[in-house]
Amino acid sequence: MHKSKLVAAFVLSTALLASCNTTTTPDNTAPGPKPAVDVTKVPDTDSLKAPMALTVGTAVDGLIAGQDRDVDYYAFDAVAGDKFRLTVTAPAGSTLDPYVQVWMPDGRTILEKDDDSGAGLNSDLRFNVVTPGRYIITVTSFDIAREADAKDNKATNLYRLNLARR
C-alpha cells in the first residue's frame, strides 16, 4: 500500500474507533505474544476511574494480560437486601488462576474476596448487600494478588465473570 493511503487508512480507522468509543472498546495496543484467543473481542477495563458497568445476570469475558500486573475493574449498583453470587471462571485452555475482590461503596473496604472456592482454581462467592451504593469488583490473577512483584501477563489469561442474583 502506498504510504499516503496507509496514513489515510489509519486516520480513518482511528476516527471509526473514536466514533464508537464506549466503555467496552478494547485496548489492543499492548505489546506481547500473539494471543491464543481473539482479544479484539474481549473488552478491557483496566481503570478504576472508568470501570465497566455490569448488568446483573449477563456474563462478560475479560483478559488478564497486556501488562505485567493487570487488574480489571467492574462496577454495579446495589440496594440493601440484594443477594448475589459472583463467579470468575477460566474457560478450557485458559492459563488464568482467577482472583476476585468485591469492594464496598467507600472504595476502601473489601466486602468479599475469593481465590478458588469454585471448581478447580476458579472463584465463586456469595454475598449479601447491607450498604446500598456502587460496588467495585476487581479481577486479577492469584499470582499477582499474592505477590507484590509477581508478573502474570499471558495472552491466554482469559476469564468469564458472572454476577447473578440468587
Ligand SMILES: [Ca+2]
Ligand atoms: Ca485486562
Ligand SMILES: [Ca+2]
Ligand atoms: Ca483462583
